[in-house]
Amino acid sequence: MDSIFAPKSSSTSTLSSPAFISRFLEASSSRKFSSLTFVGSRPIRYSSYSTTFSMVSNDVSKPKIISGDFGYVLEDVPHFTDYIPGLATCSNPLQDNPAYSVVKQYFVHVDDSVPQKIVAHKDSPRGIHFRRAGPRQKVYFDSDEVHACIVTCGGLCPGLNTVIREIVYSLYHMYGVSRVLGIEGGYRGFYARNTTALTPKVVNDIHKRGGTILGTSRGGHDTSKIVDSIQDRGINQVYIIGGDGTQKGASVIFEEIRRRGLKVVVAGIPKTIDNDIPVIDKSFGFDTAVEEAQRAINAAHVEAESVENGIGLVKLMGRYSELYVSRWELPEYVHVDLSSKLHGWEILNVAPLWFIAMYATLASRDVDCCLIPESPFYLDGEGGLFEYIEKQLKENGHMVIVIAEGAGQELLSESKQSRNQQDASGNKLLQDVGLWISHRIKDYFSRQKTMAINLKYIDPTYMIRAVPSNASDNVYCTLLAQSAVHGAMAGYTGFTSGLVNGRQTYIPFYRIIEKQNNVVITDRMWARLLSSTNQPSFMSDKDVTEENISGGKKEEGPATQLLDNGNCADGVLGKKEVSSV
Numbered sequence: 001m002d003s004i005f006a007p008k009s010s011s012t013s014t015l016s017s018p019a020f021i022s023r024f025l026e027a028s029s030s031r032k033f034s035s036l037t038f039v040g041s042r043p044i045r046y047s048s049y050s051t052t053f054s055m056v057s058n059d060v061s062k063p064k065i066i067s068g069d070f071g072y073v074l075e076d077v078p079h080f081t082d083y084i085p086g087l088a089t090c091s092n093p094l095q096d097n098p099a100y101s102v103v104k105q106y107f108v109h110v111d112d113s114v115p116q117k118i119v120a121h122k123d124s125p126r127g128i129h130f131r132r133a134g135p136r137q138k139v140y141f142d143s144d145e146v147h148a149c150i151v152t153c154g155g156l157c158p159g160l161n162t163v164i165r166e167i168v169y170s171l172y173h174m175y176g177v178s179r180v181l182g183i184e185g186g187y188r189g190f191y192a193r194n195t196t197a198l199t200p201k202v203v204n205d206i207h208k209r210g211g212t213i214l215g216t217s218r219g220g221h222d223t224s225k226i227v228d229s230i231q232d233r234g235i236n237q238v239y240i241i242g243g244d245g246t247q248k249g250a251s252v253i254f255e256e257i258r259r260r261g262l263k264v265v266v267a268g269i270p271k272t273i274d275n276d277i278p279v280i281d282k283s284f285g286f287d288t289a290v291e292e293a294q295r296a297i298n299a300a301h302v303e304a305e306s307v308e309n310g311i312g313l314v315k316l317m318g319r320y321s322e323l324y325v326s327r328w329e330l331p332e333y334v335h336v337d338l339s340s341k342l343h344g345w346e347i348l349n350v351a352p353l354w355f356i357a358m359y360a361t362l363a364s365r366d367v368d369c370c371l372i373p374e375s376p377f378y379l380d381g382e383g384g385l386f387e388y389i390e391k392q393l394k395e396n397g398h399m400v401i402v403i404a405e406g407a408g409q410e411l412l413s414e415s416k417q418s419r420n421q422q423d424a425s426g427n428k429l430l431q432d433v434g435l436w437i438s439h440r441i442k443d444y445f446s447r448q449k450t451m452a453i454n455l456k457y458i459d460p461t462y463m464i465r466a467v468p469s470n471a472s473d474n475v476y477c478t479l480l481a482q483s484a485v486h487g488a489m490a491g492y493t494g495f496t497s498g499l500v501n502g503r504q505t506y507i508p509f510y511r512i513i514e515k516q517n518n519v520v521i522t523d524r525m526w527a528r529l530l531s532s533t534n535q536p537s538f539m540s541d542k543d544v545t546e547e548n549i550s551g552g553k554k555e556e557g558p559a560t561q562l563l564d565n566g567n568c569a570d571g572v573l574g575k576k577e578v579s580s581v
């Protein structure tokens with residue numbers, strides 16, 4: 001008998017979710033589904049559907065995968081009832097809330113789920129779904145019982161304060177909770193810093209400020225000490241706002257809490273202006289950052305077109321999330337592929353983090369060339385950057401170049417040692433590609449003596465993320481925060497609240513922190529950018545087929561074919577494309 005949860009002999013592939021799910025979908029779509037036998041399966045029957053759903057594991061430490069007809073798969077989130085028996089519930093206080101009482105169906109149906117891929121073919125299986133977020137009829141906490149805390153970790157992102165504010169407001173005004181603590185200075189603050197009492201009055205206008213009123217940090221932390229502190233303080237809802245590193249930390253904290261059998265919710269709210277978190281459409285703060293980035297591009301354009309042979313060069317944040325050293329223990333089901341290679345470097349995790357550069361370029365229309373890490377470029381010779389600059393200057397008299405901070409690192413890294421430097425959290429430290437390339441361009445033209453150029457380098461760096469969030473991000477932050485609170489009150493835990501195809505969902509941590517293995521420069525969005533800027537792709541067919549389509553993995557199909565990742569394939573870019581275009 002074969003269990004789809006049975007660990008494989010390979011040390012790294014205990015459960016890589018996409019691989020596992022595609023095996024599962026393959027089986028179901030090829031009609032082998034009904035004859036699959038699962039060891040330790042615990043069938044669950046939902047009364048509202050005539051369909052039989054099967055949950056294929058009764059081991060609480062394994063992902064909860066629920067299958068249904070026609071290849072339906074629900075990647076569910078953990079719930080208190082998975083590991084704490086006999087918990088009492090009470091009616092959701094929202095039913096007496098005047099704001100909600102006018103809404104006909106204000107509680108989310110227990111079986112509501114949101115598909116991960118919305119582009120389907122007539123015969124495709126229904127595919128992976130996530131639990132829909134929102135208020136539930138029954139809650140697992142009395143209002144008086146709740147003692148919540150909020151922590152922000154990692155780099156800044158516009159909207160952090162809005163999320164903090166809205167969690168506090170949701171807890172107070174929707175659920176009558178009055179004990180919310182702010183943990184200062186990131187994860188370590190749980191055991192090394194003071195806490196702040198957060199009330200609606202305290203957080204009332206913090207959304208108008210950039211940064212986070214709680215402070216943040218990078219670097220390691222001690223999971224046991226955090227959970228001890230949670231236990232000692234009697235905290236039972238932990239809201240963790242942060243990026244990919246933070247969500248990994250949250251997952252480990254959740255594991256420890258579950259191991260100790262505590263009735264404590266761990267809810268993540270994903271934060272990343274880099275878009276390095278899988279599954280979700282995009283992070284809060286991204287629109288604001290793109291808007292700010294555009295200001296720098298506008299300035300570069302104004303400078304460039306005001307002088308003869310003017311070049312405006314803008315460097316924008318966006319790096320690979322390469323984790324060279326994993327200094328924390330990840331849960332065993334998290335798949336890391338140590339053999340991934342890009343530009344010949346050993347990497348654990350690759351994600352496309354140049355979204356700001358790409359979207360700001362597309363939005364501005366003033367950019368003639370956008371350089372990103374996933375699309376390697378070269379400077380000299382035919383088809384190189386210098387040749388393109390010369391051509392542009394001859395034709396237009398000026399040009400604007402945008403470069404993502406992670407781009408071209410392989411060109412300017414002098415030694416392996418400098419390439420492998422990391423920040424306190426294990427993120428690769430990037431060298432200043434903007435400064436480097438501006439020197440190279442100046443050198444080239446002074447050597448050539450064909451034309452005198454006038455280059456202005458603008459590096460807005462932290463300005464794009466230190467600003468308060470804009471209107472649309474504020475709305476997004478509000479919905480994320482409310483969803484997280486609804487999920488926590490309903491007893492869900494170990495989840496990240498995230499937007500999938502425009503709907504609020506609860507995504508299990510293992511999906512948020514899993515390795516992203518597709519860096520698809522053959523995505524439609526990149527093609528759209530190339531046609532908008534009219535820049536050369538700097539790539540030969542050979543490069544496209546072998547190296548850079550998917551982080552070193554070969555894709556099937558012709559080299560130059562655009563992969564239709566519009567939520568149909570597993571491509572990271574495709575899913576983001578659909579939500580934003």
Ligand SMILES: Nc1ncnc2c1ncn2[C@@H]1O[C@H](COP(=O)(O)OP(=O)(O)O)[C@@H](O)[C@H]1O
Nearest residue numbers: 154155218219220243244245246248249328425
């Ligand atoms: N692989 C990991 N496992 C567990 N915790 C991590 C991991 N990476 C980072 N963290 C924790 O998350 C915090 C923030 O991570 P960092 O990478 O700096 O920012 P971000 O969350 O924005 O990506 C760090 O201070 C660290 O305590």
Ligand SMILES: O=P(O)(O)OC[C@H]1O[C@](O)(COP(=O)(O)O)[C@@H](O)[C@@H]1O
Nearest residue numbers: 154155156243272273274317318319
């Ligand atoms: O804040 P630091 O440590 O200077 O790091 C800068 C990095 O932070 C970011 O702004 C965000 O990164 P995180 O999401 O990992 O916090 C990156 O775009 C940038 O490379």
Ligand SMILES: [Mg+2]
Nearest residue numbers: 243244245321
């Ligand atoms: Mg990060």
